[in-house]
Each structure stands twice: as structure tokens, then as C-alpha cells.
Amino acid sequence: MKVSQALIVLYLAAVAVNIAAGQGSGNGNDNAQYNVGSGNGNGNGNANAGNYNGNGNGAYNIGNQNGNTNGNYNLGNLNGNGNGRANTGSGNGNVNGNGNAGSNNGNNNGIGNVGDNNGNGNGNANGVGDPIFTGFAGRSFEFLGQPEHYYNVMSERNHQISTKLKVGVMWDHNGTYMEGIGFHYRSHKVVIELSATNPDTITVTLDGKVLNIADNQNELDHIVESADVNAELTINWQKHRTDLGETVELQTELMRVMVWVTPAGTVDEGGVMQPSYLNFDTTLLAAPLNNEMSGIVGETYERLLAGADKVSDPAHPLYIADDFQFHGKYEEEQYMMAGYFDDGSHALSLLGKKMISASRRLLTATKVAFPLRAGGGRENSARRHLAEGMLANSAASSAAVKFPIHASGYGVVKTSVVADKVKAARSSSRRGL
Structure with missing residues (x-):
């Protein structure tokens, strides 16, 4: 089994445990786990009005500062999740899915990349639908x-x-x-x-x-x-x-x-x-x-x-x-x-x-x-x-x-x-x- 495949299997197992245990409002979970390097998975899932924002970022990376600042300040649900995982390099999947009024923005960026600065800055400040x-x-x-x-x-x-x-x-x-x-x-x-x-x-x-x-x-x-x-x-x-x-x-x-x-x-x-x-x-x-x-x-x-x-x-x-x-x-x-x-x-x-x-x-x-x-x-x-x-x-x-x-x-x-x-x-x- 390749290293990347083993890492993904470990990640899915960890997610299953967290789902079974329950995670409150569901923001900012499963970040910064099992990384080689420092500064991964920080500043995710903060100050959201919705649920399940900023989860699963910065896990199982080789390198520094992967999957940071995702899923913050959102009004909706499921923004900025699954960014910056299983990467080789630095600065992958950062600053995604923030400041959205909608849902499902800025997810799954910067995953499975070899190199630096992949999948950054996507899905921020989107959405309309107000009085x-x-x-x-x-x-x-x-x-x-x-x-x-x-x-x-x-x-x-x-x-x-x-x-x-x-x-x-x-x-x-x-x-x-x-x-x-x-x-x-x-x-x-x-x-x-x-x-x-x-x-x-x-x-x-x-x-x-x-x-x-x-x-x-x-x-x-x-x-x-x-x-x-x-x-x-x-x-x-x-x-x-x-x-x-x-x-x-x-x-x-x-x-x-x-x-x-x-x-x-x-x-x-x-x-x-x-x-x-x-x-x-x-x-x-x-x-x-x-x-x-x-x-x-x-x-x-x-x-x-x-x-x-x-x-x-x-x-x-x-x-x-x-x-x-x-x-x-x-x-x-x-x-x-x-x-x-x-x-x-x-x-x-x-x-x-x-x-x-x-x-x-x-x-x-x-x-x-x-x-x-x-x-x-x-x-x-x-x-x-x-x-x-x-x-x-x-x-x-x-x-x-x-x-x-x-x-x-x-x-x-x-x-x-x-x-x-x-x-x-x-x-x-x-x-x-």
C-alpha cells in the first residue's frame, strides 16, 4: 500500500470515530492531525453562524502550514471543509471557504498535491439571498x-x-x-x-x-x-x-x-x-x-x-x-x-x-x-x-x-x-x- 493511500485510510478511520462521538455544532473538527511539520490546520471553523464549517483541514500532510484558515465567518453550512490533506509540500489548501453567506463554498481544495501553494484562496465571500x-x-x-x-x-x-x-x-x-x-x-x-x-x-x-x-x-x-x-x-x-x-x-x-x-x-x-x-x-x-x-x-x-x-x-x-x-x-x-x-x-x-x-x-x-x-x-x-x-x-x-x-x-x-x-x-x- 502506498504511503498516500495509507494516510487516507487512517484519515477516514479518524473521521468515523469523530462522527460516532458527536462534535457539538460541528465547526472546526479534525484539523491539524498526524502531520509531519508545523503550523498545519490552524484557525479553522471559527465564528460561524452555520454548522460543519472548517472541518477536516490540515490532516496527514508532509510539510508546513497546510490547511489553515478555512471555514471561518460563514453564515451557511459546509464551507471550507476538506482542504490541505495528504499533501507533500507547504501552504496547500489554505484560506478556503471563509466569509460566505451560502453553503458548500471552498471545499476540497489542495488535496493530494505534490508541491507548494496548491488549492488556495477558493470559495470565499460568496452568496446572496436576503430581505x-x-x-x-x-x-x-x-x-x-x-x-x-x-x-x-x-x-x-x-x-x-x-x-x-x-x-x-x-x-x-x-x-x-x-x-x-x-x-x-x-x-x-x-x-x-x-x-x-x-x-x-x-x-x-x-x-x-x-x-x-x-x-x-x-x-x-x-x-x-x-x-x-x-x-x-x-x-x-x-x-x-x-x-x-x-x-x-x-x-x-x-x-x-x-x-x-x-x-x-x-x-x-x-x-x-x-x-x-x-x-x-x-x-x-x-x-x-x-x-x-x-x-x-x-x-x-x-x-x-x-x-x-x-x-x-x-x-x-x-x-x-x-x-x-x-x-x-x-x-x-x-x-x-x-x-x-x-x-x-x-x-x-x-x-x-x-x-x-x-x-x-x-x-x-x-x-x-x-x-x-x-x-x-x-x-x-x-x-x-x-x-x-x-x-x-x-x-x-x-x-x-x-x-x-x-x-x-x-x-x-x-x-x-x-x-x-x-x-x-x-x-x-x-x-x-
Whole structure:
């Protein structure tokens, strides 16, 4: 038996023992075993949100520094495995399968080679598939984000919309879905989340108190008056709303927010069944205080006011490429929050803060007609609900903005125009996790 064959037999036996024993979350196992040399199989399987990343690297090599730094910082599963094994030489199968949002990237590189520096640097920073937001200016984009984290979606002086993301496994990658929506209005806080016991349904809490719909009822109406001003928040929760299913509608003097659940069972383009997730649609009924909004979607309001001609001009500061990717004023992690509600402490939130500039240009009734629309999610069929508003606002300019305006975001998209943008996004570089 050749030396290489004997080494592979020993490796398979070792793997069998580890599988039988169980390895926790399954990241970073079977690295740096039975090597001749030093520095093999280091730095694998760290800081992953998924399972079975960075395993089986740097084993049974003759030489130094084989199979290092594989399978780290991945959102998906099975990235950066089986690199740098049974090699003669140095530096084989290193830096593979890191920083991926998807699965099965950067595996089995640098194995069975004679020589140096084989199979390095493959399968890093790949994958798309995230909540698809549509801003007030009418452009759609994916927002990567990180699962189990909260983000500032939209805020102004008396309102804030936030979201919590979760992992979604798709046909060739992992992405993120929205599993919770937070709505902060003056002193009131509403949380809408997928139910822990039945994720195809939602739970609603108001100021920490759980709301319930009677077993024999389909709808719950709740009105909350603000103690400090002459304003109110209305909550309408329907178990079955036409075209949307289970839906919660929130309305104040400034905006109407609709949140609805897409039950588990939808199928992506690769045939993989998807979990349940939330979508939302926000309609501005009037101009926010001082015409200022912030957040992932909120900041697109400024682009709407600037006009389509400015947003489409690469020389303008508010220009955004129409490439289906997120082009925010800040980096993605800067929109991250500690929870659904920040009580005005978040650097990019306007909630509860004074006006930034008293000299900022104000809208006039002759230039703006409300409502305006924005939102996010992953449900393609819900685009029918937004189509009229989107088409009306696609050519908005600073000379004539008609309200309401809307923004939204959806997921598995089948229209050819957006599908082409998705493909382009997958082939281009984008920020990793």
C-alpha cells in the first residue's frame, strides 16, 4: 500500500470515530492531525453562524502550514471543509471557504498535491439571498445583515421601525429573513414576531403586554391614545386578510405600516422549501418632521426628494447604482441595534432627537402629494399590493413628488428584470459577514 493511500485510510478511520462521538455544532473538527511539520490546520471553523464549517483541514500532510484558515465567518453550512490533506509540500489548501453567506463554498481544495501553494484562496465571500427592500425612490436592493441581529429600518422624530433577521437556507446559499418587526411610536412599543410555537402565525405585544384574538374571531382592533399629545395609534390584527393572509396594520398621523407573514412552504428557484418569514409595507401619509428620515429604508426618502435625475447621475452625491445591492450612507453594521427599541440612543436613529438643521429645505403642498410607500420582505406575490404606488413614483422628481409614496422589499423574485439584477449581484463583489 502506498504511503498516500495509507494516510487516507487512517484519515477516514479518524473521521468515523469523530462522527460516532458527536462534535457539538460541528465547526472546526479534525484539523491539524498526524502531520509531519508545523503550523498545519490552524484557525479553522471559527465564528460561524452555520454548522460543519472548517472541518477536516490540515490532516496527514508532509510539510508546513497546510490547511489553515478555512471555514471561518460563514453564515451557511459546509464551507471550507476538506482542504490541505495528504499533501507533500507547504501552504496547500489554505484560506478556503471563509466569509460566505451560502453553503458548500471552498471545499476540497489542495488535496493530494505534490508541491507548494496548491488549492488556495477558493470559495470565499460568496452568496446572496436576503430581505429585499424597496425604497421611497422606487429602487429595490438586498440587505445582507446578520442573523439574530436587529436593524434600524426607518426612523423620524416620533417613529421608528426595526427588524430582527434569521437564517434562511436556500438552494445554493444561505440568506436572511425577517422574523420580527418593532414599531416605536412616541411612548408606545409594538413587537410583531413569528410565533415560537407555530412559526406560520404571529404574536403581537403592545408595551410589553401580549395581545390576543379570541378563538371565534378573525380580527382585533385596538386604539391607543398618546398621553402627552393629541395623537393615537390604531392596531388592526387580522388572521386572514385578502391577498396577504395574517396581517397587522398599524396607523398613526404620519404613517401606516402593514406587516404580514408568509407561511412556510414556498419554494425557491432551486426547489428548496422555505421557512416562514415576515414582510412589511410602510406608507407615509404626510411629510416627516423637517423632512428628515433615517435608516436602511428611511434614508431613501432624501433620494426621492432629490429627484430621479439626481439619483441617476453618477456625479451627484445621492447617486445609487441600479444593481440590486445596498448602497447606504453608512456601512451595514452601523444600522445594527441592540434590540427592537433603542430609546433614542442609536447614532443613526432620529427617534426623540431634535431637528438636525432648521435650514433644511421643506416640502410644499404644490410639490408633494401623499401617501408615499416603502417596505421590505421576500414575498414576490405581494408586489401586486405595491404595484400601483411603485409605478406612480418611479419617475418622481424634486419638481413634482406625488404622495403617498411607498417602499417595500420582497424575496424569491420571478420577474425577468429583477431576476437579471439578482444574477448580476451574485457575480459581483459584495461585503461579507
